[in-house]
Amino acid sequence: MEAITSAHLCNFLAGAATVAPISTRRRQANAFSVRMGLKEDGPSLAVVGVTGAVGQEFLSVLSDRDFPYRNIRMLASKRSAGKKLTFDDKEYVIEELTPESFDGVDIALFSAGGSISKQLGPIAVQRGSIVVDNSSAFRMDEKVPLVIPEVNPDAMAHIKLGSGKGALIANPNCSTIICLMAATPLHRHAKVLRMVVSTYQAASGAGAAAMEELLQQTREVLEGKQPTCNIFKQQYAFNLFSHNAPVLSNGYNEEEMKLVKETRKIWNDPNVKVTATCIRVPVMRAHAESVNLQFEKPLDEDTARDILKRAAGVVVVDDRVSNNFPTPLEVSSKDDVAVGRIRHDLSQDGNHGLDIFVCGDQIRKGAALNAIQIAEMLL
Amino acid sequence: MEAITSAHLCNFLAGAATVAPISTRRRQANAFSVRMGLKEDGPSLAVVGVTGAVGQEFLSVLSDRDFPYRNIRMLASKRSAGKKLTFDDKEYVIEELTPESFDGVDIALFSAGGSISKQLGPIAVQRGSIVVDNSSAFRMDEKVPLVIPEVNPDAMAHIKLGSGKGALIANPNCSTIICLMAATPLHRHAKVLRMVVSTYQAASGAGAAAMEELLQQTREVLEGKQPTCNIFKQQYAFNLFSHNAPVLSNGYNEEEMKLVKETRKIWNDPNVKVTATCIRVPVMRAHAESVNLQFEKPLDEDTARDILKRAAGVVVVDDRVSNNFPTPLEVSSKDDVAVGRIRHDLSQDGNHGLDIFVCGDQIRKGAALNAIQIAEMLL
Numbered sequence: 001m002e003a004i005t006s007a008h009l010c011n012f013l014a015g016a017a018t019v020a021p022i023s024t025r026r027r028q029a030n031a032f033s034v035r036m037g038l039k040e041d042g043p044s045l046a047v048v049g050v051t052g053a054v055g056q057e058f059l060s061v062l063s064d065r066d067f068p069y070r071n072i073r074m075l076a077s078k079r080s081a082g083k084k085l086t087f088d089d090k091e092y093v094i095e096e097l098t099p100e101s102f103d104g105v106d107i108a109l110f111s112a113g114g115s116i117s118k119q120l121g122p123i124a125v126q127r128g129s130i131v132v133d134n135s136s137a138f139r140m141d142e143k144v145p146l147v148i149p150e151v152n153p154d155a156m157a158h159i160k161l162g163s164g165k166g167a168l169i170a171n172p173n174c175s176t177i178i179c180l181m182a183a184t185p186l187h188r189h190a191k192v193l194r195m196v197v198s199t200y201q202a203a204s205g206a207g208a209a210a211m212e213e214l215l216q217q218t219r220e221v222l223e224g225k226q227p228t229c230n231i232f233k234q235q236y237a238f239n240l241f242s243h244n245a246p247v248l249s250n251g252y253n254e255e256e257m258k259l260v261k262e263t264r265k266i267w268n269d270p271n272v273k274v275t276a277t278c279i280r281v282p283v284m285r286a287h288a289e290s291v292n293l294q295f296e297k298p299l300d301e302d303t304a305r306d307i308l309k310r311a312a313g314v315v316v317v318d319d320r321v322s323n324n325f326p327t328p329l330e331v332s333s334k335d336d337v338a339v340g341r342i343r344h345d346l347s348q349d350g351n352h353g354l355d356i357f358v359c360g361d362q363i364r365k366g367a368a369l370n371a372i373q374i375a376e377m378l379l
Numbered sequence: 380m381e382a383i384t385s386a387h388l389c390n391f392l393a394g395a396a397t398v399a400p401i402s403t404r405r406r407q408a409n410a411f412s413v414r415m416g417l418k419e420d421g422p423s424l425a426v427v428g429v430t431g432a433v434g435q436e437f438l439s440v441l442s443d444r445d446f447p448y449r450n451i452r453m454l455a456s457k458r459s460a461g462k463k464l465t466f467d468d469k470e471y472v473i474e475e476l477t478p479e480s481f482d483g484v485d486i487a488l489f490s491a492g493g494s495i496s497k498q499l500g501p502i503a504v505q506r507g508s509i510v511v512d513n514s515s516a517f518r519m520d521e522k523v524p525l526v527i528p529e530v531n532p533d534a535m536a537h538i539k540l541g542s543g544k545g546a547l548i549a550n551p552n553c554s555t556i557i558c559l560m561a562a563t564p565l566h567r568h569a570k571v572l573r574m575v576v577s578t579y580q581a582a583s584g585a586g587a588a589a590m591e592e593l594l595q596q597t598r599e600v601l602e603g604k605q606p607t608c609n610i611f612k613q614q615y616a617f618n619l620f621s622h623n624a625p626v627l628s629n630g631y632n633e634e635e636m637k638l639v640k641e642t643r644k645i646w647n648d649p650n651v652k653v654t655a656t657c658i659r660v661p662v663m664r665a666h667a668e669s670v671n672l673q674f675e676k677p678l679d680e681d682t683a684r685d686i687l688k689r690a691a692g693v694v695v696v697d698d699r700v701s702n703n704f705p706t707p708l709e710v711s712s713k714d715d716v717a718v719g720r721i722r723h724d725l726s727q728d729g730n731h732g733l734d735i736f737v738c739g740d741q742i743r744k745g746a747a748l749n750a751i752q753i754a755e756m757l758l
Contacts, residue, residue: 194726198577198669200619200658214617218597238593238663239708240579242720242736247699251680251722251734260725273726277669277734279579281660284617290577290656292671301630320626329618341621343630346639347573347652355656357621 037088042068043161043379046105046129048097048120049112050074050085053208053285054134057368058109059087067372068379075101076112102127106161107375110134111367125166130159130378132169132371136254139170139262146170146265148177149373150313151184155266161378169374172266173258174366175199175278179289180266181337181365182358185311187267190299194273197259200281200288201243202328204362206231211284218282236282243278253278286328287366288359298351301344308339313365318342326359334361335369416467421447422540422758425484425508427476427499428491429453429464432587432664433513436747437488438466446751447758454480455491481506485540486754489513490746504545509538509757511548511750515633518549518641525549525644527556528752529692530563534645540757548753551645552637553745554578554657558668559645560716560744561737564690566646569678573652576638579660579667580622581707583741585610590663597661615661622657632657665707666745667738677730680723687718692744697721705738713740714748 045062049055055076062069074085074092081096095101097116102108102124110117110124111134118137125131138144145155147169159167172180179197186192203211210231217227217237227235234241245254252260256276263274281288309316317326318340326338337360345353360366424441428434434455441448453464453471460475474480476495481487481503489496489503490513497516504510517523524534526548538546551559558576565571582590589610596606596616606614613620624633631639635655642653660667688695696705697719705717716739724732739745 196575196671196726200660219601222598234706235708238661239706240660240662240667241706242702242704244702247702251699275671275724275726275734277720277736281619282617283619288619292575292654320630323621323623323626325621327613327618327620329614341656345654347575347654355654357656
C-alpha cells in the first residue's frame with residue numbers, strides 16, 4: 001500500500017491536489033509586496049493548538065490578511081513542544097502551553113479543544129489576554145459574546161484591545177457560521193420564524209487526523225482491505241453517517257443543538273425555531289447545508305437572490321441553466337460562503353418560504369477566518 | 380495507475396469489498412436447496428436493459444426470491460446483443476430489443492431509460508405483456524398505477540396476469556420509494572401535512588458508469604491527477620453537488636419534483652405539501668434522506684418508533700447511546716429500508732413534528748426489488 005504522506009494531506013487541506021503549500025501560495029500572490037504582518041506597534045499574539053488543522057489555518061489566514069503582530073507565540077501540547085515551524089519566513093519553536101504562556105499576550109487564538117479552553121481560557125483572561133476561542137466551552141455563557149463579524153459585531157463592541165482587561169469571545173460552531181452567513185441577510189429582511197437544516201459535513205470538523213483517516217480508508221477500500229477505524233467507529237470512505245457528537249436525551253446530537261441554540265443567541269431571538277439533522281459525508285474540508293426557511297414577512301426568490309448578492313462574505317452561485325451550484329470543493333480554501341438553489345418553497349403558501357443550499361470552508365470561515373475577523377475588529 | 384477492474388465495481392455493487400459475487404452468495408445461502416425459479420407454469424419474463432446496474436439487480440432479486448418463470452428473455456441494445464450471460468446456472472444469449480421481443484412475454488421488467496420505455500413500453504402492452512417500468516416515462520400518467528407494494532398495492536388491483544390484456548405499472552423514483560417506505564406508516568397514523576426532504580444520493584442512481592467514474596476519480600485524486608469527468612461535469616470524488624437532473628423554471632430539479640409529485644399520486648393526496656433538495660454524494664449504491672415531517676394529528680416519537688418497528692420492509696436502527704443509526708453502507712444490498720434519528724422536532728409546537736433519517740439501497744428497494752415485488756403481486 002502506498003503510504004499516506006503528509007504532502008497528500010497538506011494538498012487536501014489546501015482544497016485541491018494541485019495547490020502549492022500555503023507559504024508558496026502567499027509568496028506567489030505577493031511576489032512584489034513586502035510582508036506587512038510583523039509590526040512593532042501590532043499586538044502580541046498567541047496561537048493555542050498551533051499543530052492542529054485549525055491552528056495551521058490560523059497561521060495561513062494571519063499571513064493572507066497581513067494581520068499586524070509584534071510577536072507571536074506558537075503554543076501546543078507537551079508532545080509538540082520543541083518542534084520547529086516556519087511562519088512568514090521566520091522560524092519559531094513550538095512552546096508547551098502553560099499559564100505563563102499568556103504573559104504579555106494581547107490576543108490569544110484558541111483551538112485546542114473544549115477542555116484546554118475551559119482550563120486555560122480564564123487564566124489567559126486573568127493575565128490580560130483577549131481570548132478568541134474556537135471551542136464550544138464558552139459559547140452559551142451569557143457573559144461571553146458569540147460572534148460572526150458579518151452578523152452580530154455589536155455583541156463584542158464593549159471589548160477593547162489595550163484596555164489592560166482580558167476578555168473571552170467565542171467563535172460559533174462551523175455549521176452555525178456557514179448557515180447564518182446565508183440566512184442572516186434574509187432574516188434581516190423578512191425575519192426567519194423557522195429553519196429546517198440538514199448538513200453535509202466534512203472530515204475536517206473532526207480534525208486533521210479524521211481527514212487523514214478518510215484518505216487512508218479510501219485507499220484501503222479501493223484495495224479491497226478492511227478500512228482502519230481509529231477516529232470514527234465505522235467506515236467513512238464511500239459512506240456517510242449521523243454526526244459523531246454525543247446524542248442527548250431529546251434525540252438531537254450536540255452538533256445539532258449547537259445550530260439550535262447558537263442561532264438563538266447570535267440573532268438575539270429566543271423564539272426562532274430551528275431543527276437540524278447533522279450528517280458526516282466523505283468530503284475533506286468544506287461543509288454543505290440544505291436550509292429550508294419560513295419567514296414572517298413575504299420574500300420572493302428574486303429579492304432573496306439580490307439580498308444575498310449584496311451580502312458581505314457571501315457569493316451567489318445559482319445558475320439553473322448550466323446546473324452550476326455551490327459545492328464543497330469549490331469553496332475549499334475560499335473565504336466566502338457560497339449560496340445557491342435559491343427558490344420559492346413549493347410546500348409553503350404565499351411568499352413565506354425559501355429553500356437554499358449553502359457551502360462554506362469548515363476550517364476557514366467555519367473556524368480560523370471567523371476567529372481572525374473577530375480579532376481584526378479589536379484592532 | 381492501477382486499472383479499475385470490473386471485479387472492483389462488482390464488489391462495490393454488492394456493497395462491500397469482501398462480498399462474493401451474487402451467484403456465489405446465492406449458492407452459499409441455498410447450498411442444500413433446489414432452485415425453484417424455473418417452473419413450467421410460471422410466467423414468461425423479459426428483462427429489458429439487462430446489462431445495466433438495475434438490469435443486473437433484476438436478475439439478482441429474481442434469483443434471491445425464487446421468482447417463478449417459464450422462460451426469461453435477456454434484452455438489451457444492439458451493442459450488447461449476442462453476448463452471453465449466466466443466470467441460475469443456465470447460459471443465455473442477450474437479444475437485441477425489438478417489438479417482437481415481447482411476443483409471448485407475460486411480464487416485462489423495463490430499466491433501459493425513459494425513451495426506450497416510451498417507445499417500446501406501449502408496444503409490449505399491445506402484445507399482451509404487463510410492463511413494470513423503472514423509468515419516469517409513465518409515472519405521472521393518470522391511467523398508469525405508480526406502486527410501492529407496501530404502500531399502495533390497491534392501485535394495481537385491477538391488473539391481472541393471464542387475462543391476455545397487457546398493462547403498464549410504473550415503479551416510482553428511488554428517492555420517493557425510500558422516503559415513503561418510512562413516511563407512509565407514520566402518515567397512516569397521523570396524516571402528513573408537510574414534508575421537507577434533503578437527500579444524500581448515491582452514484583448508482585446515475586447508472587453503473589457513474590459508479591465506475593466515482594471509483595476512477597477517487598483513484599485519480601488520491602494520485603494527484605485531474606479527475607476524469609465523463610458522466611458528471613465536475614469532480615465527484617471527495618465532493619458533492621446538486622443533483623444532475625435538469626433544473627426547471629421553478630428552480631427545482633426534476634429529481635426533486637419527482638418527490639413532490641409522486642408522493643401526491645402514491646398517497647392519493649393532492650394536498651400533501653412536499654419540498655425537497657436533492658444532492659449527489661460520493662457513496663456507491665444506497666441513498667440517505669433527512670426527512671422533516673409535520674402531522675395533522677399528534678404523534679410522539681415513541682409511538683412513531685413502534686409504528687416503524689412493525690412496518691413491513693422497514694428496519695429501525697436508532698441507538699442513541701452508542702450513536703448507531705442507518706448508513707448507506709449498511710443497507711447496501713439489503714432489502715429493508717433503515718430508519719433512525721427518530722425524534723420530536725424541536726421547531727414544531729406540540730407533538731405534530733418529527734425528524735427522521737432514512738437509508739435504502741437505491742438499486743434494490745429503490746429500483747429492482749420494488750419492481751419485482753410489483754411483479755410478485757401479479758402471481
